[in-house]
Amino acid sequence: MSSIEEFALIRLLTGGKQSTAFQKAKGVETGIGDDAAVVHVPHGSRLILTCDTMTEEIHFKRVTMRDTDVGYKAMASSVSDIAAMGGTPRFALVALSLPKDAPVERVRAMYEGLYDCASRYGVAIVGGDTTASAGGITLTVTVIGETEADKALLRSAARSGDVVFATGLLGRSAAGLEYLLGLAQPSDVWDTVPEMEMYRPLIQAHCRPEPQVQAGELLRQSGFRHALNDVSDGLASEAWEIAEASGVGIDLNEDQIPVAEELLSYAARVNRDPLDYILYGGEDYQLVGTVPAEHAMELQAAFKTAGLPLYLIGCVNAEHQGVRLVRSSGGALPLGKRGYNHFGS
Ligand SMILES: Nc1ncnc2c1ncn2[C@@H]1O[C@H](COP(=O)(O)OP(=O)(O)OP(=O)(O)O)[C@@H](O)[C@H]1O
Ligand SMILES: Cc1ncc(C[n+]2csc(CCOP(=O)(O)O)c2C)c(N)n1
Ligand SMILES: [Mg+2]
Numbered sequence: 001m002s003s004i005e006e007f008a009l010i011r012l013l014t015g016g017k018q019s020t021a022f023q024k025a026k027g028v029e030t031g032i033g034d035d036a037a038v039v040h041v042p043h044g045s046r047l048i049l050t051c052d053t054m055t056e057e058i059h060f061k062r063v064t065m066r067d068t069d070v071g072y073k074a075m076a077s078s079v080s081d082i083a084a085m086g087g088t089p090r091f092a093l094v095a096l097s098l099p100k101d102a103p104v105e106r107v108r109a110m111y112e113g114l115y116d117c118a119s120r121y122g123v124a125i126v127g128g129d130t131t132a133s134a135g136g137i138t139l140t141v142t143v144i145g146e147t148e149a150d151k152a153l154l155r156s157a158a159r160s161g162d163v164v165f166a167t168g169l170l171g172r173s174a175a176g177l178e179y180l181l182g183l184a185q186p187s188d189v190w191d192t193v194p195e196m197e198m199y200r201p202l203i204q205a206h207c208r209p210e211p212q213v214q215a216g217e218l219l220r221q222s223g224f225r226h227a228l229n230d231v232s233d234g235l236a237s238e239a240w241e242i243a244e245a246s247g248v249g250i251d252l253n254e255d256q257i258p259v260a261e262e263l264l265s266y267a268a269r270v271n272r273d274p275l276d277y278i279l280y281g282g283e284d285y286q287l288v289g290t291v292p293a294e295h296a297m298e299l300q301a302a303f304k305t306a307g308l309p310l311y312l313i314g315c316v317n318a319e320h321q322g323v324r325l326v327r328s329s330g331g332a333l334p335l336g337k338r339g340y341n342h343f344g345s
């Protein structure tokens, strides 16, 4: 950071990025600039509160993401948790910690990504905090969303006989990450690596995840009972969270889990099972959930009408606890409660 005063930096990063008209329309009464923000809460609504952090070397490196992607994904991962409750994201706070020598251009690029994602999902950035760090950049995004009373979609709502669904393709982000780590080229030279074109959908899935806000809202409005979770740590881990919270077992059908074409070809290249990326990879930010079996086809039709995919990938089964993979070749394989673990080896 070429010696810059803290408040000048905040102005540089946030000034003029969202118009007063946009913020006002979103219900912001006092935004960035005072001790705290003041927002309007419609009568009868419920707030949904969440935050997620992205830390340099843990969630991103120069070889895995552009700076604009880092900002975009920091916002997207928190917005995704609002989607996973069936909520509508409204407001965000951004906490930023930077080494004293961080180039201001890097941070500006991160904020470009942050605002890009926020504006795309109708989120007003209303404040945050800025500090120095002893090493590496850390971004924490708090998002406040909204729903109606008793409408939040919880992990604990699955019941025996329900169908399990996913709102999109899984495993691509983890494969993209692995490819980028192997390539080991800083993101500013990616344009000069022709081979990368082949894996663009995997890289895009890793760098620019699409939180499933519209899908979450559709589920909230469906009138059916749903358990819901977003895939940050891998399908196996998220299914386990639903199974445990609901006190049921979940069977995932290998035959029904969609495998993206690019994931298939990448996995073949590195001689791995694509299911490893799907089950244990994470950072897909798709939604996984349940619906009573008698409403599954109707829900799928509603998604189709909205132009959204919905894959029916398994069922809830109270005969066991935990998660199993029903193999195409027959038999049910118990899946470990394994996914991304920050403190694992
Ligand atoms: N340090 C903490 N202090 C208080 N509550 C926490 C803390 N860390 C997590 N939680 C809470 O624990 C629960 C699970 O958090 P977790 O971060 O695992 O969920 P998630 O955001 O869906 O997953 P991911 O971080 O992989 O995206 C949430 O209710 C969260 O608010
Ligand atoms: C450089 C680099 N190495 C590894 C990973 C993989 N990774 C990091 S955190 C996480 C789970 C979700 O995060 P959280 O639980 O904090 O929300 C995953 C799958 C990465 N993204 N970048
Ligand atoms: Mg979290």
Ligand SMILES: [Mg+2]
Residues within 6 Å of the ligand: 080, 081, 084, 229, 230, 231, 232
């Ligand atoms: Mg989550």
Ligand SMILES: [Mg+2]
Residues within 6 Å of the ligand: 051, 052, 077, 078, 081, 232
């Ligand atoms: Mg999260």
